[in-house]
Amino acid sequence: MKIDILTLFPRMFDNILDESMLKIAQKKKKVTIKTHNLRDWTSDTHKTADDRPYGGGSGMVMKIEPICKALSTLLGKKRIREFAGKASTPKGISVILLTPSGKRFTQKTARKLSKLKHMILICGHYEGIDERVRLFVTEELSIGDYIMTGGEIPAMVIVDSVTRLIPGVLGDKRSLSRESFDDNLLEYPQYTRPKDFDGLKVPEVLLSGNHKAIDEWRKSESLKKTREIRGDLFRRTTKVK
Numbered sequence: 001m002k003i004d005i006l007t008l009f010p011r012m013f014d015n016i017l018d019e020s021m022l023k024i025a026q027k028k029k030k031v032t033i034k035t036h037n038l039r040d041w042t043s044d045t046h047k048t049a050d051d052r053p054y055g056g057g058s059g060m061v062m063k064i065e066p067i068c069k070a071l072s073t074l075l076g077k078k079r080i081r082e083f084a085g086k087a088s089t090p091k092g093i094s095v096i097l098l099t100p101s102g103k104r105f106t107q108k109t110a111r112k113l114s115k116l117k118h119m120i121l122i123c124g125h126y127e128g129i130d131e132r133v134r135l136f137v138t139e140e141l142s143i144g145d146y147i148m149t150g151g152e153i154p155a156m157v158i159v160d161s162v163t164r165l166i167p168g169v170l171g172d173k174r175s176l177s178r179e180s181f182d183d184n185l186l187e188y189p190q191y192t193r194p195k196d197f198d199g200l201k202v203p204e205v206l207l208s209g210n211h212k213a214i215d216e217w218r219k220s221e222s223l224k225k226t227r228e229i230r231g232d233l234f235r236r237t238t239k240v241k
């Protein structure tokens, strides 16, 4: 997969892209991730990428021109016109605007995006982005009901959770097989050595070697944990069944 990130703060991504799973995924050539400075597509000497809002109000708004020029460079001029006003995603390509007013990003969305060939993420900053940019994107995503300073951290959230789902990125396939949010359930509790830490013992069943009993225990703990912590998910699970 190819991932392009359009941002005014590309350096924010340096460390995260050069550590852990994201570093390995790039090294294994499962994903190519590039950050692009939107100021490279500005046309004045000051490299202005934002301006005052029409109608007044506080803060600055990111301009449409650098974003559309960047999309033209990445996708070709004709291509970005095809996206205008369309709700559906053209095959294999998604242009995603990070915005608190977007659709909530979930594990299901991450799975869908992990099948793309090309994903472009547009990070807003300041008071947000000129509304007309919405006409050039295929999706608008929010990472939750709170306001971040910019779209950079939300973009990192998406890049990380999508990349780990690309086949071949995680060595052990089982790591993905039973994780929180699959089937609307939270993951069962996990333990490692020592068996006894200051009287805090690992549940006996996990030491028993009885795989059937372990599976049953995990399933029931997963349901219990979901009911206790995420009643909304639990109700969805029990409704589906």
Ligand SMILES: C[S@@+](CC[C@H](N)C(=O)[O-])C[C@H]1O[C@@H](n2cnc3c(N)ncnc32)[C@H](O)[C@@H]1O
Pocket: 098, 099, 100, 101, 122, 123, 124, 125, 126, 127, 128, 129, 141, 142, 143, 144, 145, 146, 147, 148, 149, 150, 151, 152, 154
């Ligand atoms: C300070 S926010 C702008 C908030 C905007 N004035 C509003 O009230 O909706 C600046 C940028 O951060 C990003 N952002 C902030 N919160 C986000 C969230 N929960 N999910 C995705 N992106 C977010 C968006 O790209 C947004 O354009």
